[in-house]
Amino acid sequence: MQQNIKDKRTKIEGIDRLAQFIKLVKEALSGEERDYTNGNIRKALFMLAIPMVLEMIFESVFAVADIFFVSQLGDDAVATVGITESITTIVYAIGFGLSMATTALVARRVGEKKYSKAAKVSVQAIATGAIASVFIAFVGIFFSKDLLRLMGANSTIVNEMSGYASIILGSNMIIMLLFINNAIFRSAGDAALSMRVLIIANCLNIVLDPLLIFGLGPIPGMGVEGAAIATCIGRGVAVIYQFVLLFKGVGKIHIKKEHFTLRWKTIQKLINLSLGGIGQNIIATSSWIGLMRIMAEFGSAAIAGYTIAIRILIFILLPSWGLSNAAATLVGQNLGANQAERAEKSVWAAGKINVIFLGLIGVLFFLFPRFFIELFTLDQGIVENGIQALKIISCGFIFYGMGMVLLNAINGAGDTQTPTLLNLISFWIVEIPVAYLLAIQFGWNQDGVFYSIIIAEAVLTLIALYWFKTGRWKLKKV
Template sequence: MLQNINIRKNTSRSKVRNKIIRIWELFREAVSGKEKNHTEGNIKKALFLLAIPMVLEMIFESVFAIVDIYFVSKLGDDAVATVGITESITTIVYAIGFGLSMATTALVARRIGEKKPEEASKVAFQAIVTGAIASIFIAVIGIFYSRDLLGLMGANSTIVNEMSGYTTIILGSNIIIMMLFINNAIFRSAGDAALSMRVLIVANCLNIILDPLLIFGLGPIPAMGVEGAAIATSIGRGIAVIYQFVLLAKGSGQIHLRREHIRIKLKTMKQLIGLSVGGIGQNIIATSSWIGLMRIMAEFGSAAIAGYTIAIRILIFILLPSWGLSNAAATLVGQNLGAEQPDRAEKSVWVAGKINVIFLGLIGVVFYLFPRFFIELFTMDQAIVSNGIQALQIISIGFVFYGLGMVLLNALNGAGDTKTPTILNFISFWLVEIPIAYFLAIHFAWDQKGVFYSIIIAEMTLTLIAFFWFKQGKWKLKKV
């Protein structure tokens, strides 16, 4: 009897050990950067191989936000509020970068699925040029009108007069953010997600080193305060962008930018802009709603804004890996539609959605039960802590809806259907979220709680509508 029990125990241990070894081997394969064909074979494996480097990439991207807010929080409420308000303004840059990256993903992934890497490389260059042109206009506005923008957002006189340099630097160097979006979309949509991950590792290592040096100073390096955080982030990201272009020029993955590709092709640029209008529109609608929410939050003072900002940065840290998983689903949708395998594309989305819902559901429980631990990692100011706890607890209630919604919307974008998510975002964030936030926070005097509850209601609305639309399957017929 005892011998049989020992045999079963050893067999069970052996199975667990073998499973761990298989997962580790898959992990190594995922981050190796080797070319992979995601239009055949096991869907879960394909999703895993794409998602792991994308998730790691998103984690490294979120480290930017976490590191900045950690060091800036040592400078006080106004410094944190400056970062938060600037982040809200910068969402316009993210919206354009997101839209162009969605268009790039749709076209590059489809060409890769069709086995046309040369055409994919041509699309990649046109996307880079389009993003660079858009960033010039944003830089001019940021350099000359940063104080006015902060004033419009309800910032106090200290922020406007003494800390506007942070906003000027971030907006003035927005081309760096734009190139990160587009170049990483090129790598991901070609199935070379590990390259995007490496770029973010480089950027984050530099940012972690430079942030405390430039914010607080050391030896001959003067203390630059909140402006030092902007400079550190721009340098870290800027060097990462240079690294991206080196990889594209060397042809380290499936996309290889050569001299013959460096030509303006207005037809391709027009196609990119046409596709990106939906992507830009949906993201501007979604992210500009955060500007509206921040404007409402400004009515409750710097401590409320600071607590909200810290909570949002923590939430972003968790949501970005989920966005990485949804990006993997978008790539699989694009490549499999290009390979004329719509059923495989749909199955990829449901697998990714299930994983995301479970992951974010568990994280939501942790945030709801232990919010103080996470907020106090950034500040011990109890006025800020209490606001941050309230934001983290309430917003985390809707995590299950966020998990499925982001996968469904990204899948539609990956198919080239950027119009539908635009409409859904408009309904959810402008017809639902902003009005509810205003009435709950101001009219019904719920204060900042009204803003937090409006976020949950909007995300629930978005996910439910997206679910029923996706089930109809019209996205499978989209041609790009």
């Protein structure tokens, strides 16, 4: 009898916990205004992280949807998208850098409860991104064929499909503003608004892609250029929606007419902060190219297995990136509210959760790598290489979990130079040389590349941990 009562209590408690969890998820997605400078830190992290994770997943859906439909047009069409994406990384790098700078400044002003100043900073960030995009658009519209030729595209791509690059690069302002506006929402604690924006953009893109690529009724099929137009329309409507939210003051940031004055000191501060973010992006991207060059020594099967493993790892890291972004927002807002200790506690809480989460995922990947690799291919040569990559790289998940939180927290404090330096040390001074030594000189082959990733991430995390504990980031003024 007592056992039955105990079982019922346990069941009721479990149902209550599930109900509370569902309630928290609904609150996180509701977009209601909250003050993240007080209250339970773990709840604050959860409320910010859930919409941020979904936002990142929706952003990744863009690339998947485009490739899915474009792949039906043939190899040249897919290559056009791939080559253009590699050129567009400069746009993403600048957008990423400005977003990071925007997060640091807006979060600090929101923490200070200076919402009008936060709106002024937002306008300066938007203006800076728009100005930068004009120069890229000019080059993209008038020199797209030259850029494709420079990247090694064949004559068919250059002469028949360069329209895709012209449209994507010519409309890069849409990408830039999408990045910056969503950074404004996130840093103000309105992460649910960022998520809604990308839901709209993705839904439109998925509907318009097949319609404009293949045509329907009176709408002519435009091939690969149709994919570019669909992407621009989807993102363009999302940007318009962002401005509607900002001008109506739906979240904490309410942009008004009086904010439309260029403030060169603020723009200069944004540029100085963004240089660190741009540098971090370029360093990480270029180091990946360096690793791929070493991997090329071991054949296509090794490259394919490594590529599939990395895609799996990147996807599973999305929740961790969302949590890290939430930590950056909490750091900025709490420093603005003169609560440095709460900012630090937020980082340790996020780091602990991230380490546990990625540690469990790492064990799963180490024990059952074949299952995940074979979701993408059954070619045993590729599978075996993918298994080895997944097993070895996942051993470093604990380092990744803490490292990404620490770096994002330091960025969120407005110190973008330190993470840039740490990235340079870890990825270029450590990772690339170690990969070459282990793989080529010591004869470990592709395994040497995989181990170099763990070593580099461990170095990055340990140095970041030391720097974070010094507390110098708390003194950063922005």
